[in-house]
Each structure stands twice: as structure tokens, then as C-alpha cells.
Amino acid sequence: MTSNKIAVVGGTGPQGKGLAYRFAAAGRHVVIGSRSIERAEEAAAEVRRRAGDGARVSAADNASAAADCPIVLLAVPYKGHRELVSGLAPVFAGKLLVSCVNPLGFDKAGAYGLDVEEGSAAEQLRDLVPDATVVAAFHHLSAVTLWEHEGLVQEDVLVCGDDRTAKDEVARLAVAITGRPGIDGGVLRVARQLEPLTAVLINVNKRYKTHSGLAVNGVVHDPRAA
Secondary structure (H helix, E strand, O other), rough: EEEEEEEEEOOOOOHHHHHHHHHHHHEEEEEEEEOOOHHHHHHHHHHHHHOOOOOOOOEEHHHHHHOOOOOEEEOOOOOOHHHHHHHHHHOOOEEEEEEEOEEEEOOOOEEOOOOOOOHHHHHHHHOOOOOEEEEOOOOOHHHHHHHHHOOOOOOOOOOOOHHHHHHHHHHHHHHHOOOOOEEEOOOEHHHHHHHHHHHHHHHHHHOOOOOOOOOOOOOOOHHHOO
């Protein structure tokens, strides 16, 4: 990538703000996007305070944030995902799009994965923006852990996508959060398993009053990849 900038569309929500904080604290220039520029500015100010002196965090509407950055993270609710992406498709073209979206439902029995016509939110994003490169990652990181935990998060980031170079780029982004590269989980269709797995963690959190995460045993990381 020729730029250090990362846009976080949905950066005013808990997960988006937590990811923005982690990347800003690691020295990346983060642009927080929102439908409301006022909300984006409030979130950017909060992230700057949390990330400390020298943190580069700016605010913009979603379209301007995406236009200004080669990497765009989508951390938005699944409800309205199709409409939002369709509206931003022209500015998303040519970008590396990182989908953190989890299509989930909730009822009295707990959280569960929703059926998605395209298979997953990430595949829906790919179909709506065929001129972009889509990678799915960061689904299972707790928003509370991202924002409140001091130091590196002791979890692994699972990454899937059809473009190996793009997957490697996103895997390196995980170093800002875990201190090690993300783990290649396969092609983009694997997002069909990654996204609803978040429901399992939510149910675990509710049962055990915790903020659970995933760690993959048996993977030896190449230190050069970090």
C-alpha cells in the first residue's frame, strides 16, 4: 500500500472505535467515517485522547473517509449493510475493503447467525463492489477488549479472502492488536463460518460474564511477517 491511512466506516460504533484506537495507537493514520460528521468528530476526539500524544485520527463522512484511504474497514451493523454499500460502491471501487460485519440476530435464547443470500456479509460486499478487493477479518474481537484492555490482546485474528496479497496485508494489520500477524483461514467463502461464530462468543460472554476471544494453537508465525 502506498499510504498509511486506514478508513473505518462505522467508526463511531463500539467495534469500529475500538479498532480505530488500536490502529492509531500503533502509528497508523485513521480516518473515522460516519453518516454524521458530528458523530465522527466526537469519536475521533475520543480516540485521540485514548491513543495518546501524536495519534493521527481525523473525521469525515463515510464517502470522504473511503475516498481518502486505500484501505477501508467496514465495521457497521448488518442491518442496512446492502443499502450503505450500494450507495458507497463508486468510491469503494479499487480499494482494499476489510469486512468486519457480523450478520446476527438476537432473541430470548441468545445470539444466532442470520442467513445471507450471498453466503456472508463479506461475499455480499464483494458482489456489490466487484471492482474492489474484499478481505474478511476482525470479526471476533470484543469491542470492550479493544477499547479497555491495556497492552496486546491475547487472541488471534482470522483472515479470509481470495487475493493472497490482500490477505497478507490485512494479516499484518492484526499486529497492532495482537502483536502477531493474523491467521489465513482460507478463501472468502469461509466468511460464512467466521461471521456467525461471533454468536457463539456472545453467548459464552453472557453465560460466563466475560469477554471471550479466539486463540489458535499450533501455528508458528514467521517473525518477518510482522
